[in-house]
Each structure stands twice: as C-alpha cells, then as structure tokens.
Amino acid sequence: MTDEPIKDHQFDNGGDEAEITDAAKRSLPIKSRKHSTMASITNYVRYMAHKLEYSLTLSLKKHTREKLSDRELFGVVMKNLFYGRISYLHSDKGKEMAPTMGTNESTLLVRKLPVVDTRYIFVGDAVVFKDPNETNKYIVRRLAALEGSEMVSSDEKDEPFVLEKDQCWVVAENQEMKSKEAYDSRTFGPISMADIVGRAIYCLRTAVDHGPVSNSEFAMDEDSPILAVELDVDELAKGHKAS
Structure with a gap:
C-alpha cells in the first residue's frame, strides 16, 4: 500500500489573488x-x-x-x-514494483499529464493511480494493456474478455510474488484511465541508488525535458527522509 503524494507543487486553479508560495x-x-x-x-x-x-x-x-x-x-x-x-514527489511503499523500485520505500518524481488517454500514456509506462479500493491512496504499477486489448488468462477456467473504452490493465513487476499477492489488475480487475494521475519518471531508492524509471520509448523521450529542468535529487532525498 502506498501513501498519497508527499509533495505536490500545485498549479493555480483560482483567480489572480492566489498566493505565490x-x-x-x-x-x-x-x-x-x-x-x-x-x-x-x-x-x-x-x-x-x-x-x-x-x-x-x-x-x-x-x-x-x-x-x-x-x-x-x-x-x-x-x-x-x-x-x-508539472511534476511532484510521491512516496511508494511496498515490494510489488521491485526491482524498478525499492522493496521497502522509494521516492518518485511523477510527471503530471495534461490529459489521460492513449495520446499520453503507453503500454510499458509506470503509472500512478488511485487505489481502486482506497481512493485516498495512490499506487504505482506497470501499464500492460489499453482499451480494445483482448485479455486471455493462463487459467483455462477464465473467459477471455476485451478491455472497454477508457479501461486499462496494470501489473506489478516483482516476479517473486504470486499473482494473488501482487495487488494489481489480476486481483482488482481493470482500472479507469481517469484514475491515473501521472507517470513515474525518476526513482530514488536510497541516497546512492537512484535513476530514471524505464518507461515506453515514446514516454521517455517526452519526459526527458521535464527531467532535465525539474529533477532535483537533493529534493528527492529530503522527501525520502521526511516520508
């Protein structure tokens, strides 16, 4: 289970009087x-x-x-x-995304997306989304399939099905975990793309173990200027200590 984003430099949704912090x-x-x-x-x-x-x-x-x-x-x-x-810090706890993320806790730099649809997210991306069972929590999983994809289970008892419009399938990465332990779409089913709040683009596991998150090739190219301008490893390290 993961916590809510630990620091989010919010954009102003209000009028001209909004304070500059x-x-x-x-x-x-x-x-x-x-x-x-x-x-x-x-x-x-x-x-x-x-x-x-x-x-x-x-x-x-x-x-x-x-x-x-x-x-x-x-x-x-x-x-x-x-x-x-257009990025914020997010604390991720749990071992579902190891080895991309730490087995205990990682601090992520997450890119905010202007619109969440197939123009902005791609299979292979590590996405942050609302926990289907606790909507005040956010978790990170790898995007495995998008709307229109046919899903076929390895269990012959399960009927194949097609992801509906605006649905996607997310999976954990830890190969040592059984599917029932991983807490992903294999246990809670497909999620709505509207529940995705961003894409993880950098991960700090420890002060000496950190680097860009591997995403789809197109996403990594799109996110590279955001990393170049907004990434501050010292800020990530401080957030990691404070979480």
Missing part, C-alpha cells in the same frame, strides 16, 4: 533552480512547450467550470505557466 518560487524556470542550468536550450524549449500545454488544459477546465473572463483566464494561464511545476 516559497515552493512555487522554487519552480521558476532555469535561473531559480540550480539544476536547470544544466538543461540544454532544446530541452528548455521542449519543457516550456509541455508546460504551456499543461497550463492551457488546466486553465480551460477551470474556465469551463467557472466561466472566467478573458482577463481572468489569461491570468490563470500565466500563473500556471511561470509558477507551477
């Missing part, structure tokens, strides 16, 4: 983050494109709900763009 100031591009100076210009441009897309998506959802004026909408977009982050 110290955490938000730390998320300012390049100059305010020491590791960002290592990012290439190309990575930074790609990063800002991802950030703009996320900011626009978030702001338009807010506009749809509350009918913001053009000025209010512009203000929310700008705050999201310059004072928000």
Whole structure:
C-alpha cells in the first residue's frame, strides 16, 4: 500500500489573488533552480512547450467550470505557466514494483499529464493511480494493456474478455510474488484511465541508488525535458527522509 503524494507543487486553479508560495518560487524556470542550468536550450524549449500545454488544459477546465473572463483566464494561464511545476514527489511503499523500485520505500518524481488517454500514456509506462479500493491512496504499477486489448488468462477456467473504452490493465513487476499477492489488475480487475494521475519518471531508492524509471520509448523521450529542468535529487532525498 502506498501513501498519497508527499509533495505536490500545485498549479493555480483560482483567480489572480492566489498566493505565490516559497515552493512555487522554487519552480521558476532555469535561473531559480540550480539544476536547470544544466538543461540544454532544446530541452528548455521542449519543457516550456509541455508546460504551456499543461497550463492551457488546466486553465480551460477551470474556465469551463467557472466561466472566467478573458482577463481572468489569461491570468490563470500565466500563473500556471511561470509558477507551477508539472511534476511532484510521491512516496511508494511496498515490494510489488521491485526491482524498478525499492522493496521497502522509494521516492518518485511523477510527471503530471495534461490529459489521460492513449495520446499520453503507453503500454510499458509506470503509472500512478488511485487505489481502486482506497481512493485516498495512490499506487504505482506497470501499464500492460489499453482499451480494445483482448485479455486471455493462463487459467483455462477464465473467459477471455476485451478491455472497454477508457479501461486499462496494470501489473506489478516483482516476479517473486504470486499473482494473488501482487495487488494489481489480476486481483482488482481493470482500472479507469481517469484514475491515473501521472507517470513515474525518476526513482530514488536510497541516497546512492537512484535513476530514471524505464518507461515506453515514446514516454521517455517526452519526459526527458521535464527531467532535465525539474529533477532535483537533493529534493528527492529530503522527501525520502521526511516520508
């Protein structure tokens, strides 16, 4: 079982009066983050494109709900763009995802996704989603199949079935665990893509054992500028100690 995200630099969903916190100031591009100076210009441009897309998506959802004026909408977009982050820290406990993640506890950098559908998540990705049985908890599993896939069990007693629209199948990685112990789609069934909140892109198992999470090739390419700009191993280590 895993805890909720331990630190999330939230984007602003509100009006112009939203306070700029110290955490938000730390998320300012390049100059305010020491590791960002290592990012290439190309990575930074790609990063800002991802950030703009996320900011626009978030702001338009807010506009749809509350009918913001053009000025209010512009203000929310700008705050999201310059004072928000598109990643957060998440504490993962348990051994289901070993060896990708630790057998006791790992601290993950998770990328927020503007929209959760087949344009943004792919088979092979390590996704963070709401626990089907405890919706205030979040767990990490490997995405094994998407909507439209036929699922065939190794047990002949089980009937094959096809994943419905917006459904996906997630599995644990620990080969030493039996399927009934692993707590994944083999026990709780398919999950809704709407329950996915992000993709794990970096994992700190210990202070000396950490690195990028292996995801689908396309996802790793898409996430590389976010790692280049927002990854702060010291921040991960502090979060790991505090969790």
